[in-house]
Amino acid sequence: MNRYVEGMKEIKADEELKSSLIQSLQQSRTPQPRKKPISKKAALPVAAACLLVVLAVFAASSLRTDRGPAFSAGLVIHAYADDGSAVEMKPNVELPLGNYSPIMSSVPGLPLQIGSSEADSISVLAEHGTLAEWSPPASKVINKGSNASIKPGETLYWSPMSEASEWEENPSTLITVIAYKGKKEIGRRQIEVRVNEDNPLYYTGVLFEN
Amino acid sequence: MEQEPNYTDPYLAGLVHRHADMIMRIAYTYLKSTADAQDICQEVFLKVVKHRKTFENAEHEKSWIIRVAVNCCKDALRSPWRRLFSPFGDAMPPIADKQNQEVVSLVMDLPKKYRIVLHLYYFEGYATAEIAELLQSKEATVRTRLKRAREMLKSNLIGGLANE
Numbered sequence: 001m002n003r004y005v006e007g008m009k010e011i012k013a014d015e016e017l018k019s020s021l022i023q024s025l026q027q028s029r030t031p032q033p034r035k036k037p038i039s040k041k042a043a044l045p046v047a048a049a050c051l052l053v054v055l056a057v058f059a060a061s062s063l064r065t066d067r068g069p070a071f072s073a074g075l076v077i078h079a080y081a082d083d084g085s086a087v088e089m090k091p092n093v094e095l096p097l098g099n100y101s102p103i104m105s106s107v108p109g110l111p112l113q114i115g116s117s118e119a120d121s122i123s124v125l126a127e128h129g130t131l132a133e134w135s136p137p138a139s140k141v142i143n144k145g146s147n148a149s150i151k152p153g154e155t156l157y158w159s160p161m162s163e164a165s166e167w168e169e170n171p172s173t174l175i176t177v178i179a180y181k182g183k184k185e186i187g188r189r190q191i192e193v194r195v196n197e198d199n200p201l202y203y204t205g206v207l208f209e210n
Numbered sequence: 211m212e213q214e215p216n217y218t219d220p221y222l223a224g225l226v227h228r229h230a231d232m233i234m235r236i237a238y239t240y241l242k243s244t245a246d247a248q249d250i251c252q253e254v255f256l257k258v259v260k261h262r263k264t265f266e267n268a269e270h271e272k273s274w275i276i277r278v279a280v281n282c283c284k285d286a287l288r289s290p291w292r293r294l295f296s297p298f299g300d301a302m303p304p305i306a307d308k309q310n311q312e313v314v315s316l317v318m319d320l321p322k323k324y325r326i327v328l329h330l331y332y333f334e335g336y337a338t339a340e341i342a343e344l345l346q347s348k349e350a351t352v353r354t355r356l357k358r359a360r361e362m363l364k365s366n367l368i369g370g371l372a373n374e
Binding site for chain 1: 219222223225226227230231233234235238244247248251252255256259260303304305306307309310311312313314317328329332333
């Protein structure tokens with residue numbers, strides 16, 4: 001078994017991986033700053049202000065008479081949970097997006113499948129991180145940067161890594177999905193991807209209907 | 211060994227340098243994929259930091275990390291996420307020497323329950339009783355698997371490469 005031992009010695013973590021591991025461990029070890037509790041004295045005016053804002057928004061939305069049809073263009077977004085199952089994202093419902101680590105080179109990011117019954121092209125913009133196209137079993141990952149255009153039904157991958165392959169520490173990022181028919185925008189939605197505070201490998205997503 | 215309850219930067223760097231290679235090899239033994247082994251490496255270290263485990267000595271640290279690595283690999287193999295998005299391993303182990311590569315490939319062709327026992331015994335130098343503890347198995351089972359693995363390897367190896 002000497003040849004086995006000699007061969008296995010070549011399977012090791014390279015220096016780049018080790019540096020990346022150390023960096024991510026140092027980041028994950030840093031405790032999240034505690035939110036300063038609001039004192040009881042300040043709580044009442046804050047609550048009153050919040051109530052006023054909510055009432056103002058509610059009143060403004062009730063007074064609107066020019067409300068058009070839902071601006072969704074039949075957009076249907078599927079995310080993949082940790083067990084690999086595809087789940088349709090519903091507006092304002094937080095959904096676990098499964099796990100992804102920045103050095104997980106076997107998967108180029110968190111997959112999002114975006115379909116639309118009406119659009120003929122879909123533009124996706126990521127506030128942070130990068131977007132990529134990938135069709136297994138082909139190993140080639142096409143990096144799209146922060147802006148990608150896909151056909152309805154295609155899957156796009158979002159990664160928290162920057163274009164320079166550097167870890168971007170953002171607790172959340174907004175992904176904007178815009179549906180086009182020809183050159184005309186017919187629908188728009190936003191997904192907020194949040195890092196799980198307890199386990200930075202896990203993400204959740206919320207879909208917002210614009 | 212000095213206890214490191216604060217998980218300082220030097221301690222974390224030392225932890226990675228002490229164990230990253232070992233985790234890579236154990237994960238490769240299970241998953242046969244360099245990319246997946248890198249994922250397991252990250253997951254294991256994050257778990258160590260999350261648990262803030264204080265180790266009694268170097269051997270305690272090593273065996274705890276091996277157990278976590280083994281469990282992470284088993285979870286990864288069960289994960290439908292992995293089956294869906296990462297169904298393929300490396301075509302051949304990333305080893306330069308052809309003969310060494312062939313022998314490692316032969317070991318990798320064995321069922322995983324034999325591969326990990328062989329690896330812990332021959333590469334990490336653990337005794338069968340220690341392997342049984344690490345894998346939460348019976349020593350007799352480890353011995354049987356080791357014997358069976360040797361027999362299967364011998365029947366596959368050409369030219370007496372098994373020089374044990």
